[in-house]
Amino acid sequence: MNKGSVITLNEKAVQNNIRFLKKKMGSKVRISSVVKANAYGHGIEQIVPLFQKAGIDHFSVFDYNEALRVSTSLLKPASIMIMGWIADNNIKDTIEKGFEFYIFNIKRLDLALKYSKLIKIKAKIHLEVETGMHRSGLNKEELNAAIKIILDNIDCFELVGFCTHLAGAESVSNHLRIQKQLKNYQKMLSILESNNLKPNYKHVANSAAAFVYPKTRMDMVRIGIMQYGFWPSMETFIFYVSNKLDRSDPLNRILSWKSEIMSIETVKTGEYIGYGISYLAQSDRITALIPIGYSIGYSRSLSNKGRVLIGGQRCGVIGLVNMNMIIADITNVPGAKVGDEVVIVGKQGDLEMKVSAFSDISNELNYEVLTHLSSALKRSVI
Numbered sequence: 001m002n003k004g005s006v007i008t009l010n011e012k013a014v015q016n017n018i019r020f021l022k023k024k025m026g027s028k029v030r031i032s033s034v035v036k037a038n039a040y041g042h043g044i045e046q047i048v049p050l051f052q053k054a055g056i057d058h059f060s061v062f063d064y065n066e067a068l069r070v071s072t073s074l075l076k077p078a079s080i081m082i083m084g085w086i087a088d089n090n091i092k093d094t095i096e097k098g099f100e101f102y103i104f105n106i107k108r109l110d111l112a113l114k115y116s117k118l119i120k121i122k123a124k125i126h127l128e129v130e131t132g133m134h135r136s137g138l139n140k141e142e143l144n145a146a147i148k149i150i151l152d153n154i155d156c157f158e159l160v161g162f163c164t165h166l167a168g169a170e171s172v173s174n175h176l177r178i179q180k181q182l183k184n185y186q187k188m189l190s191i192l193e194s195n196n197l198k199p200n201y202k203h204v205a206n207s208a209a210a211f212v213y214p215k216t217r218m219d220m221v222r223i224g225i226m227q228y229g230f231w232p233s234m235e236t237f238i239f240y241v242s243n244k245l246d247r248s249d250p251l252n253r254i255l256s257w258k259s260e261i262m263s264i265e266t267v268k269t270g271e272y273i274g275y276g277i278s279y280l281a282q283s284d285r286i287t288a289l290i291p292i293g294y295s296i297g298y299s300r301s302l303s304n305k306g307r308v309l310i311g312g313q314r315c316g317v318i319g320l321v322n323m324n325m326i327i328a329d330i331t332n333v334p335g336a337k338v339g340d341e342v343v344i345v346g347k348q349g350d351l352e353m354k355v356s357a358f359s360d361i362s363n364e365l366n367y368e369v370l371t372h373l374s375s376a377l378k379r380s381v382i
């Protein structure tokens with residue numbers, strides 16, 4: 001446990017974001033809250049209760065273990081959907097626990113059938129169809145085969161969903177491809193419906209699609225990044241505010257990341273600071289050592305480039321980011337002392353460090369920066 005730095009989650013921001021998303025999607029569209037990758041680095045155990053209190057009752061994860069973590073974090077019953085990996089020997093437990101799960105090949109449907117028969121509990125399935133992303137999903141032949149299996153064993157399945165994933169709705173350059181995917185989805189859906197099968201939820205949209213292409217909202221949207229207060233891309237945000245009088249961001253960041261000064265040193269002109277020769281003091285410098293490094297998610301590519309807030313001022317990262325430590329230049333922060341607060345992400349005084357401020361420098365996506373935040377960091381809710 002790295003006690004020298006903590007992540008705090010702001011409950012008011014959660015409520016603001018979920019309220020905004022619910023209002024925009026309307027009462028007919030269910031929101032599935034995507035909490036894969038440790039809730040985008042925020043922490044599944046902390047985030048799930050907060051989202052539930054804000055009115056979320058459906059959660060999406062990537063794998064079986066995350067589904068277990070969500071289920072033990074729930075304040076009251078909710079649906080949990082596994083969009084990706086389940087080891088064959090966990091399919092039985094998946095059904096037993098009532099988790100919903102994607103069917104993207106016949107093998108998994110066969111296993112679902114086998115265990116459903118064995119334990120006499122319906123498998124809650126979402127048929128995922130391949131529409132042009134070429135990542136996962138049933139093609140037309142497989143869909144027909146799946147339909148036959150389901151019709152022959154109608155007591156073993158609850159057809160909860162019929163879904164696909166769009167290949168990049170956050171960028172206009174993918175517009176044509178997405179339109180083609182939506183056409184393919186409708187074709188696949190008509191195959192299903194011509195066999196008198198009707199899913200409870202048709203769903204294709206992630207955050208970007210839900211905002212850029214309203215017709216993709218259908219019965220349910222799978223919202224990840226926006227719940228946490230981030231737009232999927234600058235383009236999506238600009239698209240949203242372009243026809244609004246008020247161009248302020250309706251979303252609030254949930255997460256802050258803070259640490260403290262571990263020690264302070266004075267370095268004379270002409271000395272190198274940190275490993276190697278990446279930083280040469282060109283004048284006398286005062287430096288602060290901070291117990292965060294690339295092992296807990298502060299990217300090495302922020303070496304000599306990153307910024308942190310100390311004493312209400314922006315301070316540059318000096319030299320290379322180490323495994324567990326960084327050094328910041330506090331020459332211009334009079335009175336800084338050991339134990340003072342260091343803000344890596346979040347606000348201090350009038351200044352704010354945004355995730356985008358360092359994702360721009362490190363050339364990572366917001367998604368990457370967030371999900372690299374180590375689960376060893378303590379998370380608390382304010």
Ligand SMILES: *Cc1c(COP(=O)(O)O)cnc(C)c1O
Pocket residue numbers: 034036083165205206207208222223224225226232
């Ligand atoms: C991650 C994911 C989402 C959520 O995407 P955001 O861009 O974070 O909203 C939706 N659907 C699937 C299948 C995903 O893997």
